[in-house]
Amino acid sequence: MYIEGADSGELVALGRGYDSFKNETRGNSMQIPPTNISVSSGQSLVYELKEVKSYKEVCSELEISAAATFGLFGWQGNAKAKFAKECRLSSFFNCLIVRVTVTNEIRQLKDYYLRDEAVKLLEDENYSDFLRRYGDKFIAGIKTGGEFIGLMTFFSVSQNQQQAISAKLTSNSGKWETSVGFELALKECSENSLSRVTVVKLGGRGAVPRQSKLIEAALNFPNEVAEAPIHISFVTKDYDIPSNRPVNRRIDLDLQYNLLKQLVENQDKADSYFKDFHYALEHPKQFDNLDVGTTRKNIEGLEDILKSIKKEAWKILQSPFSIKKIEEQSFNKFLPLPVRRLLIRVLVHLEEYGDCEYTSDFWSDLNSNFWAGTTGQSRRLEGFNLDFDPPSSDLKFEYMAHMELTEDSQWVQGGQFCGTKGKWYRLEGFAIRLVGSSSCDFDVYYQAHLQEDCNTPVYKNGEFCGTRGKSKRVEAMRVWVSKK
Secondary structure, eight states, X not given: OOOTTGGGTSSOOTXXXXXXXXXXXXXXXXXXXXXXXXXXXXXXXXXEEEEEOSHHHHHHHTTOOTGGGGTOGGGGGOHHHHHHHHOOOOTTSEEEEEEEEEEEEEEEESSOOBOHHHHHHHHTTOHHHHHHHXXXXXXXXXXXXXXXXXXXXXXXXXXXXXXXXXHHHHHHXXXXXXXXXXHHHHHHHHTSOEEEEEEEEESSSSOXXXXXXXXXXXXXXXXXXXXXXXXXXXXXXXXXXXTTOOTTOOOOOHHHHHHHHHHHHXXXXXXXXXXXXXXXXXXXXXXXXXXXXXXXXXXXXXXXXXXXXXXXXXXXXXXXXXXXXXXOOOOGGGOSOOOBOOEEEEEEEETTTEEEEEEGGGOOSTTOOOOEEOSSSOOOEEEEEEEEESOOSSOEEEEEEEETTSOBOOOEETTXXXXXSSXXXXXXXXXXXXXXXXXXXXXXXXXXXETTTEEOOOEETTOOEEOSSXXXXXXXXXXXXXXX
């Protein structure tokens, strides 16, 4: 855990009470003779990369408690809680936690004995006064060092691209005790298209790094901490474990902890829906038939739910013994959530370049200037592959190709390569059609850019596009689908 004030060493000491609801230290509740403290020193490092998909996962990864997620009381100043709130998480993004933890010293209590005054309050069952004076936990260990935390957010324009980024982030996630493997994995992840980097530093010196300096800053952080360590975290224990606790006398807040966890679940879902609708409103072209009015209404409704959740959290955190239940929340009225429209993924095998992949988000009709391939560079296409992104069960492509020195190919299904690789045969023409139960509701249009800077007319629904017997190469193609 991380507590506000820990970086300066104020108020944080072994044996002090701790109110986990308000993130505030309380009076000394434990007996601490000098022989009851163990100290271990020597710098240890942990480098970590972890893909996260929700605000809840960020809080779990960074050990931010349920109370901290609401930004109430002392948690308003908690650096980690602020960082987590600033993270822009959406189901349309991929996010990666970058973490470097430096530990210089660990101080811990060996045994746990309550002070006489604390024992007396428990014996008298004066739990409210005990909570006010000593909190619901006590500090049993303190770590000194530093922590570097970054969140890399990766933008994608299609579900297929998002899944590919996720696979790369997952395969490179892990923990390392040295920087070598961490640096290689982080560089591999950084090859994806970034949209944002958020960083917080606990300990060390210097400003928060710019996006381009993230890797360099993360690797240099242990050197900074050697010069400027802080109390980076502390370990808390429940009052159930001291050996001199009166029998059958305990601070029972299990119900309130569970209510807070339930509120966190509701907040996480409401926040996720809120950000998805916001993303759809900001990028309407990625969604079919987006109802802007309904989307705005859903955003307003989710804002109200988030305010209501925060009010309930406030009541629990302010008077934990008095709250026994919370309001149930239903999110069914916000369904269905926005779903990205079907995009077209076009892979072409291009002379000297090999496989090149394009997404139809860059061209949607004849007025677009984007092509799959090249224009004006005299490079031939040698084959292609088409598919919907994400793949559709009721709407699919079929296509054929006319290649140099060959007859027309057979029709192949979407997702399969049509043409040649490694034979240097030019593509001279092609045809595309739609199949599936929904194919009668759509038209597929396509066009080719031929050598000598010539664009063909637009063809559709299985018509041949290009030439036969004229030795003219296809240099680029574009495809789009429209509802009839």
